[in-house]
Amino acid sequence: MGGVFAAIGTPTSTPKPRGKSPGWTPGKERHRKNRCPIVKKTVTPPPKEPSIAV
Structure with a gap:
């Protein structure tokens, strides 16, 4: 299985x-x-407050 993965490669990009x-x-x-x-x-x-008439 390792040989298959080596031939296919990886879909990811190189690390930053x-x-x-x-x-x-x-x-x-x-x-x-x-x-x-x-x-x-x-x-x-x-x-202004409304004036209250008393």
Whole structure:
């Protein structure tokens, strides 16, 4: 059975390396992040309470 498996091969891909990532490739340009405009929300006043006539 081992010879059959050796002839067929495996459907899986090769294992990925573990540990620290290789980092930034040398010579590649680095760009700053695109900044989005700041959106400030206005403070809404508290709702008025209905006046009770006595």
